[in-house]
Amino acid sequence: MAKLLMSGNEALAEAAVRAGCRRYFGYPITPQNEIPEYLSRRLPEIGGTFLQAESEIASINMVFGAAAVGERAMTSSSSPGISLMQETISFLAAAELPAVIVNMQRGGPGLGNIAPSQSDYFQAVKGGGHGDYKLLVYAPANLQEVVDLTVRAFEKADEYRTPVMILGDGVLGQMMEPVELPDVKLQEVEKPWALTGAAGRPARVIRTLFMLPGEEGMLERHNYKLKQKYDRMAEHETMHESVALDDAETVIVAFGTAARIAKSAVAIARAEGMKVGLLRPITLFPFPVKAVARAAERAGRFLVVEMNMGQMVEDVRLAVNGKVDVAFYGRPGGAVLSVEDILSALQSSVLPQAEQPVK
Numbered sequence: 234m235a236k237l238l239m240s241g242n243e244a245l246a247e248a249a250v251r252a253g254c255r256r257y258f259g260y261p262i263t264p265q266n267e268i269p270e271y272l273s274r275r276l277p278e279i280g281g282t283f284l285q286a287e288s289e290i291a292s293i294n295m296v297f298g299a300a301a302v303g304e305r306a307m308t309s310s311s312s313p314g315i316s317l318m319q320e321t322i323s324f325l326a327a328a329e330l331p332a333v334i335v336n337m338q339r340g341g342p343g344l345g346n347i348a349p350s351q352s353d354y355f356q357a358v359k360g361g362g363h364g365d366y367k368l369l370v371y372a373p374a375n376l377q378e379v380v381d382l383t384v385r386a387f388e389k390a391d392e393y394r395t396p397v398m399i400l401g402d403g404v405l406g407q408m409m410e411p412v413e414l415p416d417v418k419l420q421e422v423e424k425p426w427a428l429t430g431a432a433g434r435p436a437r438v439i440r441t442l443f444m445l446p447g448e449e450g451m452l453e454r455h456n457y458k459l460k461q462k463y464d465r466m467a468e469h470e471t472m473h474e475s476v477a478l479d480d481a482e483t484v485i486v487a488f489g490t491a492a493r494i495a496k497s498a499v500a501i502a503r504a505e506g507m508k509v510g511l512l513r514p515i516t517l518f519p520f521p522v523k524a525v526a527r528a529a530e531r532a533g534r535f536l537v538v539e540m541n542m543g544q545m546v547e548d549v550r551l552a553v554n555g556k557v558d559v560a561f562y563g564r565p566g567g568a569v570l571s572v573e574d575i576l577s578a579l580q581s582s583v584l585p586q587a588e589q590p591v592k
Contacts, residue, residue, distance in 0.1 A: 236411035241376050241401065242267035244412050245335065246275065248383035249307055251417045254333070255281035256306040258295035260288055260314060263347040264403035265337035268309040293318040293325075293334075300330040301439050303427030305387055309335035311403075312353050313344060316361065322396055323362030326459070327441035329426075331390035333383070334368075335399045337406040340567025348567025349403030351489060354544035357400050358518045365456050367463045369397045369470060370517040372488040376410040378515070384417055389470065391422045393462055400517060402540070404490045404569065463519075472515035473524050477503060481510030483579060484528045486549050487538040488514050491570055495538050498575035509579060517545070525552035535559040538575055540568070 239247070246268045249257075257276060259269045269285065276283040282299075286292035292308050299306035310318065315336045325332055338353045340346040355361075357370045369389055371382040379401065386397040428437055443452040474492075476499055478484065487495040492513040502509040512528055514521050529535070534557055537546040546561040553559050562578045564570055 236413050238409055238411050239376070240267055240407060240409050241379050241405040242337070242407070243271045244376050244414070245309075245379050245383050245399070245401075246271040247414055248380040249333070249387070250275055250279065250281075251415060252384040252387040253305045253417070253419045254307045254387060255279070256296075256299040256304045257282070257308070258284050258286050258292040258299070258306070259308045259310065260286050260292050262289075262311045262314045264339060264349070264406045265309050265311050265335065267406070268335065268337075289314040289317040290321070293321040296332050296334075297321055297325055297328075297330060300325065300332045301328070301428050303424040303429060305331075305333075305391070307333040307335065309337070311337050311339045312341050312350070315353065315356065319356075319362035322368070323360070323364050323366055324441050325396040326362075326366035326368065327364065327455075328439050329394040329459075330396070330439070331394055332396045333386045333390055333399065334396055336401065338400065338402040340565075346567045347403065349405075349490060349569060350541060350565070350567050351402060351491060351539050352541040352544070352565060353400065354517065354539070354541065357398050358520070358548070366459060367466075367518050369393065369395060369466055369519075370400055371397070372400050372515060372517050373405060374489050374493045374513065374515075376405070376408070376412050379405060380412050380414060382515075384415060391424075393466065394426070395462065400489065402490050403567075467519035470516060471519045471521050471523075473521035474511075474513040474515060475524070476511040476513070478510040478512060478528055478531075480508055481528070481531070482508040482533045483510070484532045484535050485509065485511045485538055485575070485579075486514070486525065486535060486545070487511065488517060488545060491538050491540050494570050494572055495575055498572045498579070501572065501576060502579055507579060514545070520548050520552070522548075522552040525549055526554065526556075529553045529556040533557060536578060537561045538570060538578075539563040540570060541565050
């Protein structure tokens with residue numbers, strides 16, 4: 234299969250089309266604007282719908298409507314735009330509607346800047362909206378993964394009837410790499426819950442409100458049903474990459490762009506005789522708890538590297554469960570880590586906890 238040189242945003246958009254996305258609703262915000270720009274041309278070519286909504290709130294509610302009638306639908310935005318979508322993301326999860334949400338993160342908090350960041354981890358993984366719900370969250374580290382995980386996101390959204398998030402950043406969205414675009418054989422997915430008109434069949438209702446007479450305890454039971462689904466995800470959908478962990482005395486844990494940089498640091502450290510390995514979560518939820526715990530049985534210390542003030546580090550510490558020390562090194566506000574930063578942290582006698590870059 235021939236490779237094409239594409240930007241991350243355009244590769245993601247084309248992968249979504251090939252995965253069967255026919256309805257896109259969004260609102261412009263840097264650094265993901267090439268996604269709606271590409272789809273505004275591409276979707277009309279195949280009979281799909283592109284609509285620039287009046288806001289991020291409007292766009293995610295349009296996704297809700299399209300998903301409710303059984304369409305493969307998507308939106309994309311960046312950090313503050315995703316914040317505006319949180320209420321309806323909670324509604325999507327509660328209504329068990331499949332949808333794909335792309336977040337190409339930028340620096341924050343607030344409007345911040347348009348530089349790449351990883352400071353939306355908590356928002357994506359812990360549930361940025363209200364209630365007990367989870368998203369299946371993918372964190373690609375290169376553009377081929379952007380393509381492959383986008384296709385997978387649509388498939389898993391339908392399989393689990395759940396919103397799925399692709400958590401990228403400005404680096405992944407703007408960089409260019411050769412990618413192979415798959416020829417996806419689309420299969421008709423039966424959706425007996427979809428609102429397709431009541432003629433000739435029993436009525437169907439999609440809702441998130443459970444407070445009618447006689448419904449005592451129904452919302453609690455619904456939450457337990459959702460929990461069972463998230464448990465199935467944890468059992469079957471957890472993904473991670475391991476690099477040189479067999480003899481690693483120090484394990485770096487990083488995701489997305491930070492992991493890509495950390496992988497180069499591991500190669501250099503190994504060449505200098507340091508026994509360093511990398512564990513990269515590909516799914517942020519479900520988090521690879523078992524893989525982290527296994528690594529903690531062998532290694533002497535962990536270094537979590539993120540482009541933020543320390544978010545995933547909390548999940549690593551929970552998975553390590555006190556077996557070894559877990560230190561953190563990060564750069565917030567759109568500052569991109571360098572290989573030298575990570576090497577300096579590795580070579581320190583005490584792994585840095587400081588907020589400032591290691592010099």
